[in-house]
Amino acid sequence: MSTKTKILDAAEQLFAVRGFNGTSLREITSQAEVNLAAVNYHFGSKKELIKAVMSRFLDVLSPRLTLALVKLCEDETPPNLVEVFSSFVEPLLHLNEVKENGTSNFLQLLGRGYTDSQGFLRWFLTTTYPEVISSFVNAVQKAYPELTREEIFWRLHFTMGTVVFTMSSSDALIDIAVNDFDKQTDISDVIKRVIPYVAAGVGAPINKI
Amino acid sequence: MSTKTKILDAAEQLFAVRGFNGTSLREITSQAEVNLAAVNYHFGSKKELIKAVMSRFLDVLSPRLTLALVKLCEDETPPNLVEVFSSFVEPLLHLNEVKENGTSNFLQLLGRGYTDSQGFLRWFLTTTYPEVISSFVNAVQKAYPELTREEIFWRLHFTMGTVVFTMSSSDALIDIAVNDFDKQTDISDVIKRVIPYVAAGVGAPINKI
DNA sequence: CGCTATTTTAAACACATGTTTGAACCGAGT
DNA sequence: ACTCGGTTCAAACATGTGTTTAAAATAGCG
Numbered sequence: 520m521s522t523k524t525k526i527l528d529a530a531e532q533l534f535a536v537r538g539f540n541g542t543s544l545r546e547i548t549s550q551a552e553v554n555l556a557a558v559n560y561h562f563g564s565k566k567e568l569i570k571a572v573m574s575r576f577l578d579v580l581s582p583r584l585t586l587a588l589v590k591l592c593e594d595e596t597p598p599n600l601v602e603v604f605s606s607f608v609e610p611l612l613h614l615n616e617v618k619e620n621g622t623s624n625f626l627q628l629l630g631r632g633y634t635d636s637q638g639f640l641r642w643f644l645t646t647t648y649p650e651v652i653s654s655f656v657n658a659v660q661k662a663y664p665e666l667t668r669e670e671i672f673w674r675l676h677f678t679m680g681t682v683v684f685t686m687s688s689s690d691a692l693i694d695i696a697v698n699d700f701d702k703q704t705d706i707s708d709v710i711k712r713v714i715p716y717v718a719a720g721v722g723a724p725i726n727k728i
Numbered sequence: 729m730s731t732k733t734k735i736l737d738a739a740e741q742l743f744a745v746r747g748f749n750g751t752s753l754r755e756i757t758s759q760a761e762v763n764l765a766a767v768n769y770h771f772g773s774k775k776e777l778i779k780a781v782m783s784r785f786l787d788v789l790s791p792r793l794t795l796a797l798v799k800l801c802e803d804e805t806p807p808n809l810v811e812v813f814s815s816f817v818e819p820l821l822h823l824n825e826v827k828e829n830g831t832s833n834f835l836q837l838l839g840r841g842y843t844d845s846q847g848f849l850r851w852f853l854t855t856t857y858p859e860v861i862s863s864f865v866n867a868v869q870k871a872y873p874e875l876t877r878e879e880i881f882w883r884l885h886f887t888m889g890t891v892v893f894t895m896s897s898s899d900a901l902i903d904i905a906v907n908d909f910d911k912q913t914d915i916s917d918v919i920k921r922v923i924p925y926v927a928a929g930v931g932a933p934i935n936k937i
Numbered sequence: 938c939g940c941t942a943t944t945t946t947a948a949a950c951a952c953a954t955g956t957t958t959g960a961a962c963c964g965a966g967t
Numbered sequence: 968a969c970t971c972g973g974t975t976c977a978a979a980c981a982t983g984t985g986t987t988t989a990a991a992a993t994a995g996c997g
Binding site: 538540542584630631633634665668669670671674676677679680681682683684685687688692695696699700709712713715716717718719720721722723724727 | 748840883886890907909922927933
């Protein structure tokens with residue numbers, strides 16, 4: 520296993536748990552069992568390492584997700600919102616097959632990236648993978664044509680918040696749920712629970728203000 | 729204005745913008761125009777300062793919020809979910825009268841606290857202000873009795889995510905919205921938009937899994 | 938093998954962090 | 968006027984950070 524991969528694996532796991540700001544290069548290289556300088560040699564800087572960690576996921580997620588959303592919109596009958604959000608399930612869970620804990624790690628990283636480091640990850644996402652967002656907006660517009668673009672903008676961000684925040688603390692939440700309700704629970708259960716919620720949220724009746 | 733207050737004011741604003749990890753004591757004391765050592769003299773440590781900043785809000789928010797929720801539940805006719813979430817509006821906006829940008833600062837801090845510093849703020853909240861949470865759960869249960877406790881647990885956390893995440897990046901979102909849609913927008917507009925969303929989410933049809 | 942380009946390594950760098958120290962300062966109270 | 972508790976201050980402390988350096992080790996190839 521190459522030094523580069525060892526670093527990416529260690530960084531991925533530590534970033535997910537402690538956040539970007541909260542993880543030092545020394546922790547990463549020590550867990551990866553490589554020299555401290557290797558990060559700057561192979562990636563140039565910590566910021567570039569963060570991008571590399573995210574890209575490894577996004578490069579496999581983004582095309583699958585775009586494809587699923589586009590395909591859903593090709594049907595003659597317009598999709599409903601539950602179908603739109605269900606399109607996320609397969610691409611997200613596929614990350615688990617590529618890598619142990621892939622889905623959970625990715626979603627946690629997404630959550631971290633939105634609050635850590637004054638939103639530079641948001642910029643990175645929207646500029647590097649814009650086709651995902653636009654195909655998503657298209658699907659929602661087909662499913663609920665009465666929504667104005669402004670209302671869609673807000674509700675999509677609310678949804679982003681629901682998902683990203685839930686997932687960034689999913690480990691803690693799953694622990695609590697398992698203890699309180701004596702029921703085996705994992706990340707795919709959480710995803711299945713969140714879909715009706717966000718679908719109903721995006722599909723909420725329009726309220727003139 | 730006392731040194732203690734000057735520190736709290738500066739810390740509050742900086743924490744909201746840059747997060748807890750991302751704000752140094754030197755930035756705080758320099759903006760507050762007090763000596764660096766004053767923080768440790770008056771508060772003991774950075775962690776205690778964070779708690780003090782949050783408590784200043786929670787001590788005025790918590791009783792008002794609990795009262796509003798309890799009063800809503802006293803009616804003979806059970807409340808609906810929009811009413812439950814609307815109970816948050818007055819107590820939250822009241823923070824603006826106590827202090828410039830109070831509402832927005834507090835909600836941003838709440839968002840930071842959930843992702844920064846490995847969730848110690850979550851622990852602090854649930855242990856120090858539990859009556860808010862339980863009165864909230866009660867209100868939801870009255871409004872939608874078919875929901876199991878487990879489903880309520882998850883949907884309340886989804887809601888927490890929606891609100892907290894949205895608010896922690898509300899400045900950026902408001903900027904985008906103002907640019908894209910040419911419409912004056914502020915924090916109270918965002919609150920009004922998010923209520924139908926979370927009410928619909930919590931009220932989503934139950935999906936057996 | 939011998940040479941070269943790539944990779945790894947230990948050490949240092951420059952700087953930022955939270956915290957502590959001990960002296961200086963100030964404002965009442967007797 | 969003097970003392971004493973509380974407060975402020977500049978300075979230092981110890982540690983942690985991302986990054987750089989230059990030498991050592993390694994791998995690939997003619």
